[in-house]
Amino acid sequence: MPKIVELKNINKVYGEKTPNPTQVVFDLSLDIEEETFNSIIGQSGSGKSTLLNILGTLDKATSGDVIINGKNTQNMSKNELSTLRNETIGFIFQFHYLLPEFTALENVLMPYKISKKPITLDVINRANELLEIVGLTKVKNNLAMNMSGGQQQRVAIARALINNPKMILADEPTGNLDSDTTEQVYTLLREINKRYKTTFIIITHDRHIAEKADRIIEIKDGRINLDIQKLN
Amino acid sequence: MKLALHIAWRFLSSAKRQTLIIVLGIAVGVSVQVFIGSLISGLQKSLVDTTIGSSSHITLSKDEFGLIDDYDIIIDYLNEVDSLSVVVPTVTLPEGILSKDLITKEILLRGFDLSLAERIYKFEDKLTDGNQMPDQPFEIILGIGLKQALGVNVGDQIDYELRGVPQTFTIVNFFDFKVNVINQTWAVTTLETAQTVLNSPSLTSIETQMKDVFQARIIASAFTEIFASEGIGVTNWMDLNEELLSGLNGQSTSSTMIQVFVIISVVLGISSVLAITVLQKSKQIGILKAMGIKDRDASFVFLFEGFILGIFGAIGGILLGLGLLYSFQTFALNPDGTPVVPLFIEPSFIMLSALIALIASTLAALIPAIKSSKLTVIEVIRNA
Numbered sequence: 001m002p003k004i005v006e007l008k009n010i011n012k013v014y015g016e017k018t019p020n021p022t023q024v025v026f027d028l029s030l031d032i033e034e035e036t037f038n039s040i041i042g043q044s045g046s047g048k049s050t051l052l053n054i055l056g057t058l059d060k061a062t063s064g065d066v067i068i069n070g071k072n073t074q075n076m077s078k079n080e081l082s083t084l085r086n087e088t089i090g091f092i093f094q095f096h097y098l099l100p101e102f103t104a105l106e107n108v109l110m111p112y113k114i115s116k117k118p119i120t121l122d123v124i125n126r127a128n129e130l131l132e133i134v135g136l137t138k139v140k141n142n143l144a145m146n147m148s149g150g151q152q153q154r155v156a157i158a159r160a161l162i163n164n165p166k167m168i169l170a171d172e173p174t175g176n177l178d179s180d181t182t183e184q185v186y187t188l189l190r191e192i193n194k195r196y197k198t199t200f201i202i203i204t205h206d207r208h209i210a211e212k213a214d215r216i217i218e219i220k221d222g223r224i225n226l227d228i229q230k231l232n
Numbered sequence: 233m234k235l236a237l238h239i240a241w242r243f244l245s246s247a248k249r250q251t252l253i254i255v256l257g258i259a260v261g262v263s264v265q266v267f268i269g270s271l272i273s274g275l276q277k278s279l280v281d282t283t284i285g286s287s288s289h290i291t292l293s294k295d296e297f298g299l300i301d302d303y304d305i306i307i308d309y310l311n312e313v314d315s316l317s318v319v320v321p322t323v324t325l326p327e328g329i330l331s332k333d334l335i336t337k338e339i340l341l342r343g344f345d346l347s348l349a350e351r352i353y354k355f356e357d358k359l360t361d362g363n364q365m366p367d368q369p370f371e372i373i374l375g376i377g378l379k380q381a382l383g384v385n386v387g388d389q390i391d392y393e394l395r396g397v398p399q400t401f402t403i404v405n406f407f408d409f410k411v412n413v414i415n416q417t418w419a420v421t422t423l424e425t426a427q428t429v430l431n432s433p434s435l436t437s438i439e440t441q442m443k444d445v446f447q448a449r450i451i452a453s454a455f456t457e458i459f460a461s462e463g464i465g466v467t468n469w470m471d472l473n474e475e476l477l478s479g480l481n482g483q484s485t486s487s488t489m490i491q492v493f494v495i496i497s498v499v500l501g502i503s504s505v506l507a508i509t510v511l512q513k514s515k516q517i518g519i520l521k522a523m524g525i526k527d528r529d530a531s532f533v534f535l536f537e538g539f540i541l542g543i544f545g546a547i548g549g550i551l552l553g554l555g556l557l558y559s560f561q562t563f564a565l566n567p568d569g570t571p572v573v574p575l576f577i578e579p580s581f582i583m584l585s586a587l588i589a590l591i592a593s594t595l596a597a598l599i600p601a602i603k604s605s606k607l608t609v610i611e612v613i614r615n616a
Contacts, residue, residue: 058522058609079526086524093613097519099239101246111523113235159523 001033003067004167004199005055010064012050012222024050025061026222034166035197037190039210042219048203049171051219055201056089056169057081069166086115090160090168090198094175098152098159100145104136107144108158115163123162130158134188150181157185161192167199168192174209186212236529239520240536243513254505255544258589261498262549265491265585267556272487274576276480280445283476284469286353286409288320288439289448291467292459299434300464310440315447318351320344320439323426328394330374330419332382339378339419341392343426352441355420358407361386365405366421369428372401376408377415392419392429399429445469491585495592502541502596506534510600510607517604518612531605538597545593546586553582 012025024047032038042048053059054066057073066073069088073081085091090111098107108127113119131140134154144152153173160168170189174182186209193200202213210216218226244251292310294300303321310319323343330337346365350356356363360376364386372390374382384390384403392399401421409415427433442448452468459466470477510517517530557575564572 053610053613056522058613082521082524082526084524085522091522093519093522097515097522099242099516099519101242101516110520113238114520114523114525114529116235 001035003031004034004069005032006067007055008065008067010054010061010066012054013062016062024222028223030217030224032199032201034199036214037193037200038202038215038217039213040201040203040217040219041205041207041210046219047222048219052169052171052201052203056091057085086111087163088166090163090165092156092160092168092170092173094172098144098155100143103141103143104131104147104155105140107155108162111159111163127162130161134158150177153177153185154188157188161196161198164196165198167201170200170202172203172205182206182209233532236532237536240533240540243533244537244540251541254502254541255548257501258498258541258545258593259548259552261494262546262585262589263552263556264494266550266553266582268487268490269581269585270557270577271560271573272483273578273581274573276483277576278574279480283473284445287469288352289442289445289469290440290452290455291437292455292464293437294464298463299432299436300438301434303435303438306438310438315443315451316440317443318348318441320348320352321423321435322437322439323423323430324436325394325426325429328392330378330382331391331393332384335382337378337381340417341419341421341426341429343421343423345423352439355407358409360406360408362405366425369425370399370401371404372419372421373405373407374403375415375418376406377412378419379406381416394429495588498589499592499596502538502593503599506537506597506600507603509537510534510603514607514612517607518609521607522609527605531601534597534601534604535594538594539590542590542593546589549589550582550586
């Protein structure tokens with residue numbers, strides 16, 4: 001299976017120019033294969049979120065290479081990174097981060113609009129289809145600010161999928177949801193993984209959830225402590 | 233760009249109250265500009281008009297009441313000058329004496345081509361007894377002050393003596409310039425009659441009015457050079473009214489100052505409100521950037537916000553300013569019911585005010601826009 005992401009000897013130091021720099025990731029190397037469902041676990045402060053941000057090109061590694069979809073991102077310009085993110089990566093955050101001023105449907109279409117391609121009927125149909133998959137057809141024209149937390153998180157999932165990204169990065173996507181909703185959301189993510197062959201990298205501290213992934217990577221003190229690959 | 237505009241519009245329309253307050257702020261600024269600017273320029277126009285509207289702007293004459301002999305060539309030349317609106321051949325005779333029944337008054341007898349002089353002096357508006365003007369030889373109209381001083385009436389004959397030569401005129405009307413000196417000393421007749429009294433077919437001076445009165449000094453200095461060889465001197469209203477001019481200048485400067493400070497306060501206001509909006513919307517900007525919006529487009533969101541606020545502020549400001557002007561016209565009246573300051577609305581000035589507001593609003597959004605462009609997703613995620 002080809003690799004969607006390769007991390008090579010990643011180091012991340014915060015406050016490099018201060019008297020007390022803090023290194024949070026130590027010489028970490030990691031490959032993620034396409035179409036897989038991966039979970040990253042670790043205690044808070046272990047460096048897992050930093051790792052995910054580096055994976056998503058939201059943060060820059062202090063040293064090392066981040067190769068996404070075969071392209072090394074370390075020397076890309078900000079605009080190139082923006083385009084890469086827009087086309088290749090979908091994000092789902094713990095605090096869903098919808099644009100509260102826009103409706104569910106508009107939020108789902110936003111990454112597509114950012115790509116500046118003309119809005120076609122096909123795209124709108126796709127957005128509606130995604131909203132149907134996440135079970136929000138009825139409320140698609142409601143403003144995001146008038147939706148429940150679970151609904152907003154499902155909009156965020158639909159939004160992450162609109163540009164058909166090769167990979168979705170999720171940081172505690174169910175962190176502020178109740179256990180029933182959490183279960184629904186994970187079932188949904190797995191379904192999407194099977195249906196669209198999208199690679200998932202999900203940070204969670206819920207072992208029960210992590211165990212459902214194909215691969216569990218545990219981060220401890222900025223290093224990989226455990227890497228368990230499930231055999232299918 | 234289209235996306236940035238769309239987002240800007242949605243940001244503004246979803247925070248209606250805040251948007252309304254900023255628009256109102258800009259509108260008040262623009263309205264003050266429109267109001268003060270129009271008021272001052274109306275005031276200046278009416279001041280200039282009352283002061284020099286009914287007098288010669290540039291006068292050509294020879295020293296010591298010398299005579300201009302071959303004036304046809306000069307008049308023809310002046311009629312070709314584009315910036316002059318009217319050229320009036322004039323004979324002015326000082327030191328004449330009018331007398332009626334032992335009462336005598338020293339007067340200035342002025343002979344004009346009356347149809348042309350009408351355009352400078354507007355006699356017809358100032359006549360007190362009907363609209364009869366001198367058209368026969370030795371007909372005369374007198375200042376209203378002379379009517380009382382000499383105890384004369386329309387139709388009376390009156391004696392006139394210049395350097396010992398007596399003449400008799402028929403009074404056909406009186407005029408009231410509302411200026412005492414003129415009402416007490418001017419007697420006006422036709423050019424031909426004045427030339428007969430002068431006993432010469434020449435002129436004593438040529439009076440003119442300008443299309444743009446503030447060009448008088450420049451045009452006058454050109455005339456000075458052209459006519460110096462003929463021994464003709466040139467005077468202009470600007471040199472004769474230095475005090476008025478410096479007053480007008482002072483007024484313009486203070487009006488400009490007020491307008492500049494109003495703009496500065498509008499810019500600071502918008503800038504600070506938009507800076508706060510960037511903070512309010514940093515979560516949104518962060519997520520847009522995570523989704524791949526380019527820094528440039530992210531900053532355009534705020535530039536467009538400034539631009540949209542500017543458009544609505546300018547429109548609101550113009551309406552508010554015109555409303556102020558209208559109410560000032562309607563409620564600030566002289567005892568005779570005319571407005572204290574005549575209304576003078578210059579569309580180009582109002583458009584300029586609107587344009588300045590628009591540019592200022594957009595510029596005010598520049599700092600917030602740069603701030604938004606520098607915002608990183610990581611900052612937003614960390615501060616969530």
